[in-house]
Each structure stands twice: as C-alpha cells, then as structure tokens.
Amino acid sequence: MPPQVKYIIKRLLAGVAMLLGLSVLVFLLLRAAPGDPVDAYINPSAAMSPQDLAALRTRFGLDQPLPVQYLAWLRAAITGDLGYSLQGTGDAVLPLVLSHIGPTMLLMGAGITLAVVFGIAGGVLGAVRRNGAVDLLLSVLAFLGISSPAFLTALVGLYLFAVRLRLVPSGAMLTPGAPFALGDLLAHLVLPAVLLSIGHTALIMRYTRASMLEVLNADYVRTARAKGVREFSVVARHALRNALLPVVTLIGSTIGLAIGGAVFIESVFNWPGMGLLMVTAVRARDYPVIMGAALVIGAFVLLLNLLTDLAYAAVDPRIKVG
Amino acid sequence: MRRRTVAKLGLSSLLLSATGLTLPAQAQDLRTITGGFDVGPGGMPGNFNPMTATAGFTWLSLYFEPLITYSAELDKFVGLLAKSFEMSADQTSYTFHLADAKWHDGKPFTADDVRFTFDLARNAASGSNFAARLSGITGVTAPDAHTAVVKLSAPNAGFLDTITKVMMLPAHAMAAIPVADVARNAWWSTAPIGTGPFKFNRYVNGQYVALVANPDYRLGAPKVDRVVNRYFENTAGAVAALRSGEIQFSYVESDDVPNFRADKNFRVIEGNSYVVNYLGFNQEVPLWKDVRVRRAVMHAIDRASIIKTIYGGAALPANCGYVAPAFVPAGLDPYAYDPAAARKLLEDAGWAKINGDKPITLITYYNTPQASNVMAAIQAMLAQVGINVVPRIVDVPTYNATVYAAKPDFNAFPLVYAGLQNGPDPSGINIGLNEKQIPPAGANIMRVRMPTVTSAFDAALAETDAGKRPARYQAVCKAMNEDLPWGTLWVTSRYGVVSNKLKDFTWVPAPAGGPYDAHPERWALAT
Numbered sequence: 001m002p003p004q005v006k007y008i009i010k011r012l013l014a015g016v017a018m019l020l021g022l023s024v025l026v027f028l029l030l031r032a033a034p035g036d037p038v039d040a041y042i043n044p045s046a047a048m049s050p051q052d053l054a055a056l057r058t059r060f061g062l063d064q065p066l067p068v069q070y071l072a073w074l075r076a077a078i079t080g081d082l083g084y085s086l087q088g089t090g091d092a093v094l095p096l097v098l099s100h101i102g103p104t105m106l107l108m109g110a111g112i113t114l115a116v117v118f119g120i121a122g123g124v125l126g127a128v129r130r131n132g133a134v135d136l137l138l139s140v141l142a143f144l145g146i147s148s149p150a151f152l153t154a155l156v157g158l159y160l161f162a163v164r165l166r167l168v169p170s171g172a173m174l175t176p177g178a179p180f181a182l183g184d185l186l187a188h189l190v191l192p193a194v195l196l197s198i199g200h201t202a203l204i205m206r207y208t209r210a211s212m213l214e215v216l217n218a219d220y221v222r223t224a225r226a227k228g229v230r231e232f233s234v235v236a237r238h239a240l241r242n243a244l245l246p247v248v249t250l251i252g253s254t255i256g257l258a259i260g261g262a263v264f265i266e267s268v269f270n271w272p273g274m275g276l277l278m279v280t281a282v283r284a285r286d287y288p289v290i291m292g293a294a295l296v297i298g299a300f301v302l303l304l305n306l307l308t309d310l311a312y313a314a315v316d317p318r319i320k321v322g
Numbered sequence: 323m324r325r326r327t328v329a330k331l332g333l334s335s336l337l338l339s340a341t342g343l344t345l346p347a348q349a350q351d352l353r354t355i356t357g358g359f360d361v362g363p364g365g366m367p368g369n370f371n372p373m374t375a376t377a378g379f380t381w382l383s384l385y386f387e388p389l390i391t392y393s394a395e396l397d398k399f400v401g402l403l404a405k406s407f408e409m410s411a412d413q414t415s416y417t418f419h420l421a422d423a424k425w426h427d428g429k430p431f432t433a434d435d436v437r438f439t440f441d442l443a444r445n446a447a448s449g450s451n452f453a454a455r456l457s458g459i460t461g462v463t464a465p466d467a468h469t470a471v472v473k474l475s476a477p478n479a480g481f482l483d484t485i486t487k488v489m490m491l492p493a494h495a496m497a498a499i500p501v502a503d504v505a506r507n508a509w510w511s512t513a514p515i516g517t518g519p520f521k522f523n524r525y526v527n528g529q530y531v532a533l534v535a536n537p538d539y540r541l542g543a544p545k546v547d548r549v550v551n552r553y554f555e556n557t558a559g560a561v562a563a564l565r566s567g568e569i570q571f572s573y574v575e576s577d578d579v580p581n582f583r584a585d586k587n588f589r590v591i592e593g594n595s596y597v598v599n600y601l602g603f604n605q606e607v608p609l610w611k612d613v614r615v616r617r618a619v620m621h622a623i624d625r626a627s628i629i630k631t632i633y634g635g636a637a638l639p640a641n642c643g644y645v646a647p648a649f650v651p652a653g654l655d656p657y658a659y660d661p662a663a664a665r666k667l668l669e670d671a672g673w674a675k676i677n678g679d680k681p682i683t684l685i686t687y688y689n690t691p692q693a694s695n696v697m698a699a700i701q702a703m704l705a706q707v708g709i710n711v712v713p714r715i716v717d718v719p720t721y722n723a724t725v726y727a728a729k730p731d732f733n734a735f736p737l738v739y740a741g742l743q744n745g746p747d748p749s750g751i752n753i754g755l756n757e758k759q760i761p762p763a764g765a766n767i768m769r770v771r772m773p774t775v776t777s778a779f780d781a782a783l784a785e786t787d788a789g790k791r792p793a794r795y796q797a798v799c800k801a802m803n804e805d806l807p808w809g810t811l812w813v814t815s816r817y818g819v820v821s822n823k824l825k826d827f828t829w830v831p832a833p834a835g836g837p838y839d840a841h842p843e844r845w846a847l848a849t
Contacts, residue, residue: 034716034719034720034723034724035717035718035719035720035721035722035723036719036723038722039718039719039720039722039723039726040718040719040722041376042376042718042722042726043363043376043377043834044687044718044721044722044740044741045363045597045740045741045742045743045833046376046377046742046743046750046833046834047742047753047754047764047765047767048376048451048765049454049753049759049761049762049763049764049765050726050728050761050762050765051454051762051763052451052454053726054762055446059449059505084506087368087369088366088367088368088369088370088511089368089369089370089371089506089508089510089511089525090505090506091527096527099527155558158562159562162562162566163562163565163566166566166567169563169566169568170559170562170563170565170566170568171554171559171562171563172529172530172552173529176356176526176529176530176532176550176552177354177356177524177530177532177548177550267555267556268555268559269559270529270553270554270555270559272526272527272528272529276528276555277528279555280528280555283717283719284719285719
C-alpha cells in the first residue's frame with residue numbers, strides 16, 4: 001500500500017476517533033447546561049403541570065439515563081440518522097444541517113473575498129502613497145474598522161442602509177415567497193457580506209501596508225526601478241508578490257475568525273446559515289440539532305485539515321506525508 | 323502608472339458596489355401580505371401542529387379553524403365552524419350546530435371531523451397539550467352530519483375557553499396517520515388541510531411560511547392572494563423589516579411604540595397582555611411567612627413611577643391577579659408607595675432577625691432591556707427599606723429548570739419576577755396559586771398554601787352559573803389582595819404595528835396569539 005494511502009487511512013481513523021470524542025464532549029456539555037428541550041418549550045406565562053412536562057420528557061426520551069440516551073444517538077448516527085429536531089415540525093437533522101451550510105459558505109466566501117480584495121488593494125495603495133492624504137484616510141478607516149465591534153457595525157449598517165436608505169433588504173437570503181433571482185440573492189447578500197468583511201478588511205489592509213513598505217525598500221525593488229521597470233510592474237509583480245506571503249497566513253486565520261463573525265451577522269440579518277441554526281437550537285436546547293451540527297462541522301474541519309496537509313505535500317516537495 | 327493601479331482598484335469597487343444597487347425582488351404580481359405573525363410572546367415560529375402549540379394561534383387560525391372562537395374584543399365566544407351552540411341545563415352537554423364548510427381539498431366538513439378531532443386532542447398518545455384539559459369529555463356523538471354533541475363528566479367552566487384553541491382536523495386526511503406519529507408528522511408542514519380562508523402553500527425552514535387564498539371560503543374569498551409569515555430571530559429584526567417596508571405587520575416592544583406613533587405610515591394597535599406580572603414569594607424559604615413582610619414589599623415598590631417612567635404609562639397596576647373591572651371588587655388595599663410604612667412593617671415582623679441585609683436572589687426569565695430596568699428599579703426600591711435583592715436574569719429554559727425541578731433547590735428562587743396568564747378566562751392563574759396545584763399536580767411553583775385563596779379559587783371553578791362567576795373571581799381577587807400570595811405588580815400593554823397599506827386588518831395581542839375572530843378573508847392591501 002502506498003504510504004500516502006496509509007497516511008490518509010490513518011488520518012481518517014484518527015478523525016473518526018476525534019469525532020467520537022467531540023460527540024461525547026458536546027453531549028455532556030449540553031446536559032450540564034441548565035434546562036432541557038422541555039424547559040425551553042414551556043411558556044412560563046401559560047404554566048403547565050410537572051406531570052405534563054414529565055410526559056413530554058418521556059416522549060422525547062429525556063427520561064432515560066444519560067448513557068442510554070447517548071448510545072441511542074450514537075447507534076442512529078452511525079447509520080447516518082442524526083435524529084429529528086425537537087422544535088416545531090421535527091425536521092430530520094442531517095438535511096437540516098446540510099441545508100444551512102451553503103448559505104454560511106456563501107456569506108463567509110463573499111465576506112472574505114471582499115476583505116481580501118479591498119484589504120490588499122487598500123494596503124498597497126497606502127504603502128505606495130505613504131504618508132500622503134490617501135494613506136492617512138485609509139489608515140483612519142482601517143483603525144475604525146479594527147476598533148468597531150461587529151454588533152455595532154452590523155446594527156448601524158442595518159439601520160442606515162436597509163431602514164433609512166432602503167438600498168438593500170433588512171434580512172433573509174431571498175425575498176420570502178418570490179421565485180429565485182440572482183439579483184435578489186445579491187441584494188440580500190451585499191450588506192451582511194460587507195459588514196462581515198469590515199474588520200478583516202482593516203486587518204489585511206494594515207498587514208499588507210506594513211509588508212509592502214518593507215518590501216518596497218528592498219534592494220531588488222530599487223534594482224528593478226533602476227532598470228526602468230514600469231512602476232505598476234514594480235509594485236504588482238516585484239513587491240506585492242513577496243509582500244503577500246505574511247498576508248496569506250493572516251487570511252488563513254481570518255477564515256476561522258469569519259466563522260465566529262458569521263454567527264453574529266446571521267442572527268442580525270436572519271441569514272439562514274449554520275450560525276442562525278445553532279443560535280436557535282441552543283436557545284431551544286434542541287439537543288439533536290446541536291449534536292448533529294457539531295458533528296457535521298467537526299467532520300468538515302477535519303476533512304479540510306487533511307486536504308490542506310495533502311495539498312502542502314503536493315505543493316512543497318520538502319514535505320512528505322506518511 | 324499609479325493612475326492605472328487606482329483604476330484597477332476602482333473597477334473592483336464598482337463591480338462590488340453594483341451588487342448593492344440591485345433592488346430586492348419586490349416585483350410580485352400577487353397581492354401578498356407579509357408580516358411577522360409569529361414575532362413576540364404570542365408567536366411560536368415553526369410549529370404547525372395546533373395540538374402541541376402553546377402559542378402561535380394568530381397564524382394557525384388563518385388556515386385552521388376551531389368550532390368557536392373569542393370575539394375580537396376577547397369578551398365573548400362567537401361561532402366559527404359552529405354556527406351556534408347550546409349547553410344543557412346541567413352544563414354537561416354541549417351541542418354544536420355546524421356551518422356548511424369545506425376542507426381545502428373540497429371535501430365537506432362534518433360532525434365526524436369534530437368527533438375525530440376531539441378524540442385525537444384528548445388522547446395523550448397524540449402528544450396533544452389538550453389531553454388533560456379535555457379529560458372530562460366522556461364522548462362525542464354525531465346525531466347528523468351537521469350536529470356534534472360533546473358530553474362532559476362534570477360541568478367545566480373553562481371548557482369553552484379550552485376549545486377555542488382546538489382546531490378542527492380532517493378525519494379523511496389524518497385517519498391513516500398512527501396516533502403516536504401525529505405529533506411530529508410531516509403532514510403538518512407539507513400538506514395540512516384546514517377550513518380557513520387561506521391554504522397552506524410552502525414552508526422554508528426557519529425563513530417563512532406562505533399561504534394562498536382559499537377562493538371557496540364560506541365567508542367569502544380573501545381579498546389578497548397570499549399571506550407570508552416571515553420569521554425573525556428577534557423583534558428588532560422585525561422592526562427593521564417593518565420600517566423598510568418589507569413587511570406590513572409585526573408585534574413590537576413598547577420601546578419602539580413612540581417612533582411608530584410619530585410615523586403617519588403606521589398604525590399602532592395596543593391591547594391588554596392578559597398576563598399579570600408579580601413577585602412570587604417562595605413559601606418554602608423562611609423569608610416570606612409573615613404577611614407583614616409581603617405587605618412591606620408592596621409598599622416599598624413605587625409601581626406608579628415604574629409604570630410611568632419605564633413602561634411609558636402602558637400598564638395597569640394590579641392589586642390582585644386581575645385588572646379587568648368585572649373581577650376587581652371595591653375596597654381593595656391599593657398598597658400605595660410608602661417606604662416609611664414598609665420599614666415599620668418590616669420592623670414589626672422582625673426582618674432583622676428573619677434575614678436582615680443578606681442578599682436574596684430575584685430570578686426572572688424576562689430578559690429585555692426594559693425588564694432589566696424594572697429589575698434594577700425594584701432592587702433599588704427594596705434596598706431603601708432594607709430588603710437586599712440581587713436580580714438574576716436568565717433565559718427561559720434556565721428559569722424553568724430552576725423552578726420546575728423535580729427536587730427543587732428553593733434557595734435558588736426565593737423570589738421570582740414572573741407573569742401568568744389571567745385572561746380572557748380568569749381561571750388561568752389558579753394553576754399557580756391553588757394549594758391543590760402544588761407540584762407535581764400543577765404549577766404552584768411558589769408553594770402557596772393559603773386556605774382563603776384556595777377556597778376562593780375552588781368556589782370560582784365550581785360555579786356553574788355564568789352570571790355569578792364574576793363575583794366568585796372578585797372573592798379570589800379580595801383574598802389575593804389581603805393574603806398576598808404574590809406581590810402583584812401590573813398588567814402591561816402589548817403592541818402590534820400595522821402599515822397603512824394594510825386595510826381591514828384585525829389583530830389583538832391575545833395571549834398565545836388567540837385565536838379570536840380576526841376575519842383574515844377581509845384583510846386587504848391598499849391599491
């Protein structure tokens with residue numbers, strides 16, 4: 001068996017063990033949190049008797065000992081059945097979770113793309129026009145972006161662009177009930193994506209500017225200019241390529257941060273992604289959905305890590321897997 | 323050179339900003355009312371099974387209908403799927419004369435459907451919330467297709483109130499579903515059939531539900547083609563959508579009301595919340611045994627100021643569990659704000675020995691900014707007389723897990739700030755105050771054991787003469803006012819905001835969202 005295949009099998013087996021550990025951890029954390037799905041179901045203003053609540057717990061299987069509950073979940077999960085949501089219509093968890101991954105990826109992808117494009121462009125511009133009016137303006141904007149908390153920018157953005165100016169819809173991913181239209185999707189996407197990108201844009205901009213300034217003073221850049229290379233080529237080909245190396249590392253970590261930011265943005269804009277699903281599920285103590293979502297996200301991250309490691313090996317011959 | 327770099331950057335910006343200029347898809351040929359019908363305490367987003375619903379009846383009653391419902395003023399019962407009804411002299415038999423109605427699939431609605439629905443709703447195996455409340459039904463008969471008779475084992479003053487929430491279900495469409503599968507069957511969210519003015523059309527998980535007009539509705543075809551119920555994670559999102567013109571209706575918090583009142587594009591609907599807010603004195607801890615301490619709490623809190631400054635006047639002080647004039651007798655102690663009297667009462671009761679200035683947890687599930695202000699005000703006012711309460715604001719599951727625990731830690735909730743539904747049926751608060759409702763039998767979570775209060779409730783519940791019932795509840799009110807099982811505070815108003823584009827729209831901030839006589843078939847959009 002080729003060492004690469006062995007390595008992949010080893011990593012996959014380790015991943016399964018990690019997912020098992022993750023499921024135990026999430027299961028125990030959920031049970032340690034105050035209140036269960038039945039507690040979340042009761043409207044305190046329309047009281048129910050503890051007898052009725054006990055009947056509900058029996059119906060949901062919550063009266064069983066914890067190991068029994070966990071093993072029942074695990075047995076079903078192994079067959080691909082992650083159970084049913086305890087809220088409302090009792091949707092099957094797996095399709096429910098999968099249906100929320102796409103919107104989150106779209107929002108995150110758009111937000112990070114905006115951050116990368118504007119962050120790098122702003123950073124380059126700031127470095128090229130160092131200490132000029134443009135640089136000063138971009139620096140002020142970057143500091144504002146970095147220091148503005150997401151909850152503030154999201155709410156201010158919502159109020160200004162959706163409520164006051166009515167340029168974009170105030171929430172959701174598509175106009176409810178309307179047939180799908182790309183323009184409709186983009187109109188709903190633009191504000192949350194821009195707001196999600198603000199902090200990251202500012203950060204990338206500062207990193208790019210600092211990195212570019214360092215590179216622009218390097219001997220090879222001076223040599224390129226002395227050889228009569230056009231300024232655009234000097235900046236874009238000679239300087240930017242090298243300046244981007246630390247920025248790329250930053251962008252990698254930005255993706256992780258963006259997941260956290262997306263949870264908040266999705267709540268504010270009612271964006272039907274994983275963040276909104278998780279927030280709603282946690283509020284309702286919807287154990288099957290929280291467990292299922294954690295498992296799917298965990299599997300996704302493990303798979304991405306494996307693919308990244310394989311990609312490193314493919315790109316850099318010095319790195320060997322297996 | 324630099325110009326070209328800037329030009330490239332500018333082009334990127336232009337492409338991105340172009341997406342922002344794309345207007346939302348508002349161009350819809352269909353006349354559509356979009357609202358946040360499940361926003362706020364009367365809503366229950368994502369629940370389509372009326373038998374397991376604890377709220378959300380505003381929306382459910384657009385396509386399902388009960389036999390009878392409340393009038394829009396919530397002061398009397400009116401027929402809906404029952405044209406009329408009568409009660410036997412001994413109040414153990416109700417005869418319903420059914421309207422000539424059809425299900426959304428064209429099949430006729432008959433007395434068999436009534437029998438099917440009641441049998442299902444009183445069967446706990448179906449997951450029905452009504453099983454206990456309908457347990458007094460001994461049988462449902464159908465003398466003919468248009469007459470249904472419900473027999474009870476004993477008179478039940480709350481029976482009519484209960485059945486306003488029992489939505490009629492189609493026997494022909496549901497009979498094949500095993501009873502145990504009814505609660506979470508996909509039928510509810512994919513192809514439910516009702517008799518109402520709108521038909522179920524589409525549900526997009528967590529986003530919205532759409533209904534389409536039922537042109538054959540017996541009270542006339544609806545004036546709009548569709549009604550869309552949009553879901554919001556919080557009220558603020560609904561308010562933003564309302565202001566931006568994306569929806570035409572939503573429940574709003576009272577903080578938002580002044581802005582909407584000042585805007586001529588909107589109409590504010592105000593109504594009684596039918597929830598009495600109170601300070602619950604846990605009788606299992608030694609703090610509140612002496613009625614003088616409970617009276618001191620009442621005198622220490624300046625309810626008028628809180629109502630004026632925090633609620634903007636949108637609440638009525640409650641000196642017992644009720645504020646409806648019919649249930650409030652003359653001569654109640656108004657417990658006027660009097661810190662000096664409160665201090666004297668505490669001194670007489672020996673408060674220094676009972677507790678002194680040791681902290682007392684005041685737990686609540688009300689977690690809005692407004693509720694936080696109320697808690698802070700109560701804390702400050704009680705501190706002035708020497709009662710040191712520490713507010714603890716938690717979410718609903720945490721609160722319920724604390725107070726409903728099988729083996730509760732009473733020290734975790736010595737004092738609660740809570741609310742309980744006190745109308746339209748006044749018997750609603752019995753479950754929280756009657757000694758017979760101490761868990762596990764009921765929800766008397768504060769373990770109130772006050773014979774006068776219990777006997778007053780028992781007498782009111784047993785009263786079969788509707789004319790004498792208000793006097794019975796006045797006796798309940800008086801007993802509550804004297805014995806103070808709770809420190810009753812106020813009944814607040816609740817609000818809905820409607821765009822002026824919406825015409826002939828009826829909405830009432832009824833507990834659990836109703837149902838009530840809303841006539842959705844008359845709702846229209848201005849042309």
